[in-house]
């Protein structure tokens with residue numbers, strides 16, 4: 001259905017995220033008829049562009065990132081775009097230009113901050129001081145919110161001074177992914193799974209987010225961040241909350257997020273002295289990716305001193321509550337791994353040994369997030385003929401994003417949720433802070449540690465230490481060859 005008309009103001013309008021994700025997502029929703037023609041998308045950035053020049057860049061970006069773009073629809077879409085050259089962090093900048101463009105207070109206004117997070121507080125203050133924040137304004141904050149617990153708190157406080165929490169939309173695009181949302185349906189609409197979703201039945205859980213890409217020219221950002229901040233603190237911990245949370249009383253934003261934050265608060269702090277047994281960091285050295293030779297991280301980065309930034313993390317988390325105590329949640333994410341793959345594996349405990357021969361494994365539910373979202377839960381059945389040899393009857397279901405109402409990209413649904421004012425799939429302040437509270441001691445320990453990340457060859461599943469971490473408990477990563 002069509003949303004009410006709006007003004008979408010993007011700070012960081014010439015940046016990579018805007019071109020690669022935000023404009024293509026808004027375009028697709030427009031092409032699907034969900035965005036009214038009189039909506040406006042206002043780009044702001046420091047570059048001295050005009051409407052025409054920004055539209056030209058947008059046209060190019062749509063050409064690159066939307067494969068079925070229709071040129072007459074593109075023309076109509078581009079007509080909605082305006083550009084104001086403005087440094088949002090500068091109170092003395094040309095705010096009048098933006099103010100005169102935003103002349104309709106009765107429209108929903110979304111301010112999307114896709115700039116360096118250090119500017120969020122200043123931009124929020126300026127929006128308020130310049131009278132641009134209306135009753136129905138929302139502010140969307142891209143990750144990362146801070147770089148550790150203290151800085152995250154500061155960002156939240158600074159923005160919170162000018163925008164009430166229910167108008168702050170912290171985006172984590174993994175929550176916009178079809179298969180991630182599906183975890184909620186799978187868990188709570190299937191009594192069979194719901195009853196087996198605990199320490200009695202689950203042996204362990206794995207969440208993998210593997211990428212083949214390396215730095216992609218983002219070295220400036222990435223080297224100061226690393227895989228723990230870039231992927232684990234947000235995307236993977238968000239997935240973990242959805243897998244592990246208790247049944248919410250409803251699907252309302254706060255009901256859902258109350259349960260998610262409880263999971264984060266129940267994460268067992270990683271033991272300082274024994275961090276090495278629960279957390280592995282890696283960095284790729286030269287190898288092959290997609291059949292091509294690729295350089296080591298440090299060569300790609302081309303810095304002066306060798307960098308200790310991790311491009312891979314594998315860790316073992318535990319949730320200290322009645323449902324999950326003792327069940328390992330293994331998370332891993334890395335760049336330059338063998339393939340692009342995001343998946344959640346719930347390994348159920350093996351049956352009593354003996355009947356079908358020893359060592360018969362338990363079932364495993366696989367939720368594939370990407371590519372090709374799907375859910376697979378094999379049932380063991382008897383192989384036809386004599387005897388009781390078992391085989392897997394594959395019960396799997398494709399989660400087809402191409403179906404009516406589906407999204408090709410996670411940002412599509414989320415961008416419109418912000419217009420509609422529904423924060424259910426956005427991250428609340430206490431969630432971000434709880435996630436940082438758990439992750440920050442790892443960062444601190446690494447900083448104290450004289451060693452660095454373990455090397456792994458590009459195109460492999462990370463350092464051997466990641467495999468050993470699971471082997472010690474008699475477990476193995478689902479993909480690891």
Ligand code: BG6
Pocket residue numbers: 173211230231342
């Ligand atoms: C971003 C990270 O948040 O997520 C990137 O900053 C990463 O480094 C990306 O590549 C992965 O997203 P997706 O949707 O491709 O899994």
